[in-house]
Amino acid sequence: MSSRRPIVLFDLFGVLACHQRPGAMDRMAALSGAPPDAFTTAYWTLRRPYDAGERTAFQYWTAVLDSLSLTAGPDTIEELRLADIDSWSRVDDRMVTYAQSLRERAAVALLSNIPADHADAFRTAQPWLRHLDHVAFSGKIKAAKPDPAAFRHCVAALHADPADFLFVDDRAENVRAAQATGMNGHLFTGREELAAALDTWLPIP
Template sequence: MPTDRRIVLFDLFGVIARHQRPGALAKMATRCHTPTDAFTTAYWACRPPYDAGQQSAPEYWTAVLRSLSLSVGVDSDVDTDTIEELRLSDIDSWSRVDDRMVAYAQSLRAVTEVALLSNIPSDHADAFLTAQPWLHTLDHVAFSGRIKAAKPSPAAFHHCVIAMRAAPADFLFVDDREENVRAAQAVGMNGHVFTDRDELAAAIDTWLPSRRPTWR
């Protein structure tokens, strides 16, 4: 049963934060002396366990490199220093935020609860929390690498429900990926597919009748 609470649950990348920096994967591929297309395929194919906290960063990068038929270790194709370079380059490539969306999310806290659910490895999460102190002002922050569950798994959404002591219907989940919004709706949350800030603001204004944020 829903309560009288209202919680806007934001995705991070593609909503409040920018997607991966253009050209980042090509630079990482060059560092590994491998074609960009092949590197990109391996990068994403190996990603789910890393996002869900089932692999460490070295384990993830070893899996990526081995899928490219590159050996890892002393006197091999790639050494541990290269793996650390790739890890840091990867973190940097996901480090940009949309300042206007950050300001909007913060403004909403005057009228409703605001939380975040993001697919992000735990080491990326640590870096993001250090670089973006505004995250600490939110009512709850759930990073997949820390909660051991990644969208669109129902477990990721159930974590937020339990952690916030709320009902699924109390949430409006905002994500730029329709499959994730559908997954949230399947567990009983309200959902909105993000396209731009103005459209989102209109949707939230409708969802919060008689209460309006003051960001405009």
């Protein structure tokens, strides 16, 4: 770590926010008229360009339906879009409070793979985001983890060195990608384990 202020860079879903709402995939499959398994495969297979801001919501959902040999009007696509946003809307209040408490000891930032329209909805619903030192949503910065460009964006935005960061994510491939750029990494398994790692990594206040 350099002599500059340390930065804890959090992933969102699976760390500060909950994974997709249970039953959401079945609900969206029913809206589309597709079998749940086929819908789930199409949903994830085509997701990365949407996360990375390379496709709009309408383009993404049209591609999903096309891959399932289905068609739908704008109203159904909008229903799918809103159901999808709702499915990723829950946060872990204890983790959000903990992350905010770290600002006495470090800068606190966020790097999340999330489409641009989801990001807009999430930012509106979660005012605590305004209190972080930087928020990077993949759909807005046009780079999704584990693309090194996503991590480089945060380094540049915070005028820091990679070694100033501890990146926290629940996906090992993303932690490895951050480490490959020169950041420190922590694979998130729970708040207690993270607190112990941060107590070792951060300077004593």
